[in-house]
Structure formats: structure tokens, C-alpha cells
Amino acid sequence: MHEISVLKKFLDFPINSVGEIFDEFKTIEGHIFREKNTRSKKRFLYVEGKRENKVLLVAHADTYFDKGYFSEKHAVVEDNGILKAIDENGKPQLLGADDRAGVAMLWLLKDSGHSLLITDSEEDGRIASKWLMKENRDIAEKINQRHQFIIQLDRCNGREFKCYKVGTPAFRAFITEQSGYTEPDFGAKTDICSLCNDICGVNFSIGYYDQHSDYESLNINEWLNTLNLVKKILAIENLPKFHLPALFTFCFAHESFNVTVRLNTNLSLVVSRSKQKYPKRSN
Numbered sequence: 305m306h307e308i309s310v311l312k313k314f315l316d317f318p319i320n321s322v323g324e325i326f327d328e329f330k331t332i333e334g335h336i337f338r339e340k341n342t343r344s345k346k347r348f349l350y351v352e353g354k355r356e357n358k359v360l361l362v363a364h365a366d367t368y369f370d371k372g373y374f375s376e377k378h379a380v381v382e383d384n385g386i387l388k389a390i391d392e393n394g395k396p397q398l399l400g401a402d403d404r405a406g407v408a409m410l411w412l413l414k415d416s417g418h419s420l421l422i423t424d425s426e427e428d429g430r431i432a433s434k435w436l437m438k439e440n441r442d443i444a445e446k447i448n449q450r451h452q453f454i455i456q457l458d459r460c461n462g463r464e465f466k467c468y469k470v471g472t473p474a475f476r477a478f479i480t481e482q483s484g485y486t487e488p489d490f491g492a493k494t495d496i497c498s499l500c501n502d503i504c505g506v507n508f509s510i511g512y513y514d515q516h517s518d519y520e521s522l523n524i525n526e527w528l529n530t531l532n533l534v535k536k537i538l539a540i541e542n543l544p545k546f547h548l549p550a551l552f553t554f555c556f557a558h559e560s561f562n563v564t565v566r567l568n569t570n571l572s573l574v575v576s577r578s579k580q581k582y583p584k585r586s587n
């Protein structure tokens with residue numbers, strides 16, 4: 305199966321190979337890759353999708369042990385639908401499914417018409433996604449203005465989702481209805497917590513367990529199930545936009561465009577400009 309071979313390809317990358325993951329995505333036409341400097345974890349790759357009503361898909365290229373992991377050998381073995389990694393002596397080893405299994409999904413969805421964002425250093429306090437929002441304002445605005453919501457593919461277990469503090473009751477109801485997954489709690493933080501200034505975001509389970517340890521594993525059927533449900537969501541023709549609640553909204557209509565200013569509950573100020581559908585005639 306094509307999906308499984310792509311999954312295995314990304315799990316086969318050595319743990320210390322963030323740059324090589326970025327290199328794969330640099331082959332996608334129209335990508336934007338930015339890094340503070342060549343030795344920095346402040347780096348990301350963004351590809352904007354071409355369709356209307358699009359979603360941003362997010363995964364991180366780093367793994368928990370991507371710095372200071374000394375075992376070079378990394379063989380992925382399958383046992384009864386479960387993937388694990390072993391070293392050259394057959395001892396269990398970090399698989400890196402958090403989040404290479406999510407990265408593999410983005411690769412499989414690259415031609416869906418939706419947008420992609422690969423980050424570095426999610427495991428290191430979200431260095432790259434914070435840098436994106438602070439020092440790459442053009443991309444931050446594209447993400448929040450041109451997308452209906454964000455889907456991150458980076459959660460442990462099989463059938464859960466989390467919206468943290470970047471979901472609304474309406475968005476949670478939509479995700480619950482589409483997925484049948486449940487939300488265990490609202491705690492912790494991940495990349496969408498930095499990226500969602502104006503729009504909602506969700507992080508789906510992708511089937512990995514015991515992450516950040518040598519006993520990490522991935523359930524192939526659970527991974528496939530989330531891949532298929534994300535495909536189903538992405539295929540919805542008129543995907544609704546889910547805004548985060550605003551403290552206030554101010555609209556200004558000019559002859560040929562509208563300007564909307566929103567102050568969000570996280571105190572971010574979002575200014576968006578859209579064309580007037582029916583511009584006023586001067587005569």
C-alpha cells in the first residue's frame with residue numbers, strides 16, 4: 305500500500321535528520337523555506353494550497369531526541385500491525401513517530417489543494433512556530449487570514465483530538481461530528497497554540513504510543529484511520545471558517561474594499577482587507 309510505504313520511508317529517517325526532512329519538502333514547487341541561520345532551530349517550510357476554503361496542515365520535523373541521540377542504527381520492524389525501531393543489537397530504540405508519522409501524512413496530502421507547514425523544535429518549546437509568528441509576520445498573516453482552521457497531526461493515542469485554548473464550542477462540535485474522536489482535556493501546548501491568532505486549531509491522534517522513549521511504537525491502523533478522516537474533512541467543498549472569539553470587531557467599508565479589525569481574546573490585533581463584492585459606481 306502506497307500510504308504505508310510513505311509512512312515507513314519517513315520513519316526510516318535517522319533521528320538526527322531534521323534537515324533531510326526539510327530537503328524532501330523543498331522539492332515541492334512554490335514552497336517557502338526560512339531559517340534564522342544554518343545552525344538555528346528557527347526554521348520552517350510553508351506551502352500555500354491553491355484551493356478556496358483551505359485548511360493549514362501542520363507537523364514537526366524534529367523528534368524528542370534529535371539532539372544527542374547516539375545510536376546510529378535505526379531499523380523499523382513491524383509486529384502485528386505495530387511499528388517499532390531497534391538498534392543493531394535488536395534493542396528497542398526511539399522510533400521518531402512523534403512526529404515523523406505526522407510529517408508522512410503531510411507528504412501524502414501535499415496535492416490536496418490545502419496548505420502545509422513543517423516546523424522545527426516543537427519539542428524544544430515551539431521555537432520555530434513562535435519565531436514564525438514574531439519575525440515572519442507575512443506568513444503569520446497568510447496562515448490566519450487565508451485558512452478556515454488548522455489541523456496539526458501530532459497527537460499520541462488512537463482516537464483523540466485536542467484544541468487546547470484555540471478551539472470554540474462550535475469548532476469542537478464540528479471536529480467531534482467529523483471524527484467521532486474525543487477530547488480528553490484542554491491542557492498542554494503545541495505548535496497550533498502559537499500559530500492560531502485568529503482561527504481555531506485541532507491536533508489529532510496519529511496512533512503513536514510511549515513517545516519520547518526507546519519503547520515508542522505506532523499502530524498502523526490508527527494512523528490510517530486518522531489519515532482517512534483528515535482526507536474526508538479536506539474533501540468538504542465549502543469548509544466553514546472558525547474564528548477565535550474576538551473582544552471587539554470593527555468594520556470599515558471603502559468603495560472597493562472592506563477592512564476588518566479584530567482584537568482577539570489572546571490580545572492579538574488582526575487587520576484583514578477584502579475586495580468589495582459589488583463596488584460602488586461613482587456615477
Ligand SMILES: [Zn+2]
Nearest residue numbers: 402403426458
Ligand atoms: Zn510531537
